[in-house]
Amino acid sequence: MTRRWLVLAGGWMAVALAGCAGPSRNTLFQTSTIDALLAGVYDGDLSLRELRRHGNFGIGTFDDLDGEMVLLDGQFHQVRADGRVYSPDLDGETPFAAVCRFQPERQVAVPSGLDMEGVEQLLDREAAGQNWFAAIRMDGHFKMVRTRSVPAQSRPYPLLKDVAASQPVFTCKDIPGTIVGFRCPPYVVGVNVSGWHFHFISRDRSFGGHLLGFEVVTGMAQVDMLDRLVMQLPATKDFAGVDLSRDRQAELEGVEKEKK
Ligand SMILES: [Zn+2]
Numbered sequence: 001m002t003r004r005w006l007v008l009a010g011g012w013m014a015v016a017l018a019g020c021a022g023p024s025r026n027t028l029f030q031t032s033t034i035d036a037l038l039a040g041v042y043d044g045d046l047s048l049r050e051l052r053r054h055g056n057f058g059i060g061t062f063d064d065l066d067g068e069m070v071l072l073d074g075q076f077h078q079v080r081a082d083g084r085v086y087s088p089d090l091d092g093e094t095p096f097a098a099v100c101r102f103q104p105e106r107q108v109a110v111p112s113g114l115d116m117e118g119v120e121q122l123l124d125r126e127a128a129g130q131n132w133f134a135a136i137r138m139d140g141h142f143k144m145v146r147t148r149s150v151p152a153q154s155r156p157y158p159l160l161k162d163v164a165a166s167q168p169v170f171t172c173k174d175i176p177g178t179i180v181g182f183r184c185p186p187y188v189v190g191v192n193v194s195g196w197h198f199h200f201i202s203r204d205r206s207f208g209g210h211l212l213g214f215e216v217v218t219g220m221a222q223v224d225m226l227d228r229l230v231m232q233l234p235a236t237k238d239f240a241g242v243d244l245s246r247d248r249q250a251e252l253e254g255v256e257k258e259k260k
Pocket residue numbers: 059068197198199210211
């Protein structure tokens with residue numbers, strides 16, 4: 001790259017970072033639907049290798065519901081129910097995942113002391129426009145992080161709400177790491193998780209999972225607004241036969257959030 005092009009690229013970056021909050025033609029790719037997962041469609045249909053062709057950043061789960069997925073910088077991490085983090089085989093499959101090519105448009109320092117709700121409110125201001133999708137990466141140091149995972153299931157598959165009722169929960173204190181997540185618009189109910197959905201991976205890649213709560217010491221969040229949704233639906237008998245006509249929002253609330 002010549003010096004002239006470097007200058008031009010630098011100027012463009014400055015405009016992009018300082019510009020409007022709107023998306024820049026970025027795509028959220030997802031396989032299956034959240035309601036199919038809630039209904040127990042846990043057989044993977046898309047390999048991780050294939051999934052990674054659609055993005056280097058995202059969250060999801062694995063074949064048989066075997067743990068929580070964190071895809072960060074193109075690397076998959078599998079947080080299993082034993083609380084350990086594994087490097088999954090790229091030939092393994094996923095029954096539900098959402099990914100994007102992470103290209104942040106803006107970043108914001110996250111004040112010390114904020115909890116998950118506080119961070120969500122901060123990000124809602126930064127990622128203005130709730131009818132778009134938003135990907136968020138937050139690197140930081142945390143006073144406390146609480147996660148959960150889910151154990152691998154065998155047939156006949158139970159509903160996700162019944163699996164989550166006995167999910168293992170893990171707490172780690174004084175830990176650096178990265179939050180990976182998305183905010184989906186209200187109208188995606190049934191398709192994905194409406195609102196914020198975060199997973200976590202520690203900097204040393206030894207701790208993580210679906211985020212239930214945290215407290216920030218220091219953090220820097222990056223936001224990537226997304227304005228396209230691409231879905232690939234499983235070509236399986238289970239998906240073809242499952243009843244996706246009813247409202248599973250109450251079940252989803254119970255699965256995603258911590259029991260109070
Ligand atoms: Zn999750």
